[in-house]
Amino acid sequence: xxxxxxxxxxxxxxxxxxxxxxxxxxxxxxxxxxxxxxxxxxxxxxxxxxxxxxxxxxxxxxxxxxxxxxxxxxxxxxxxxxxxxxxxxxxxxxxxxxxxxxxxxxxxxxxxxxxxxxxxxxxxxxxxxxxxxxxxxxxxxxxxxxxxxxxxxxxxxxxxxxxxxxxxxxxxxxxxxxxxxxxxxxxxxxxxxxxxxxxxxxx
Numbered sequence: 001x002x003x004x005x006x007x008x009x010x011x012x013x014x015x016x017x018x019x020x021x022x023x024x025x026x027x028x029x030x031x032x033x034x035x036x037x038x039x040x041x042x043x044x045x046x047x048x049x050x051x052x053x054x055x056x057x058x059x060x061x062x063x064x065x066x067x068x069x070x071x072x073x074x075x076x077x078x079x080x081x082x083x084x085x086x087x088x089x090x091x092x093x094x095x096x097x098x099x100x101x102x103x104x105x106x107x108x109x110x111x112x113x114x115x116x117x118x119x120x121x122x123x124x125x126x127x128x129x130x131x132x133x134x135x136x137x138x139x140x141x142x143x144x145x146x147x148x149x150x151x152x153x154x155x156x157x158x159x160x161x162x163x164x165x166x167x168x169x170x171x172x173x174x175x176x177x178x179x180x181x182x183x184x185x186x187x188x189x190x191x192x193x194x195x196x197x198x199x200x201x202x203x
Contacts, residue, residue, distance in 0.1 A: 009042030014196045031095035034103030038064035054081045086115035093125040105135035107161040109149035126203045136195040137162040138185040156191040
């Protein structure tokens, strides 16, 4: 068990599923948008993927840089950038695979959500995949309290911006993407719902 943890870290199980299914080709350029501590990057760094990350929290960026150093990787500091997600400095069509894990539900309102999502989509190459995990109202519609602008009070006491199935389907079409997988939602009993949204960008 410890060997598996050393190899994969605390990778999101649904991201691990993408790896198992060959969705993240060796040598791909990966961009983790809202990388946090880098828990989804351990395996990708170990295996020599071209890894980039961005976060608005300097502690997160420092953490990912330390992770790369711990793995004896001499990557340019510019691979890991301190920037707001809605204003990234990466060029259009930069990455083959973009990770957005537990990020978009921190949007302040509709405008902020759209800004983060569209900037995340901008840096994805045509034909590339966006892997997104975000809180949703799917399966918990009667256990949440609306605060306006799609922000809700959840049973666990937290406040989140919550998507739903119609929104995610409409956004996929509006962005010019196609669902690579059916929407998958995990309901954490009496706490929250997390939905996995995987989109392929049309060429």
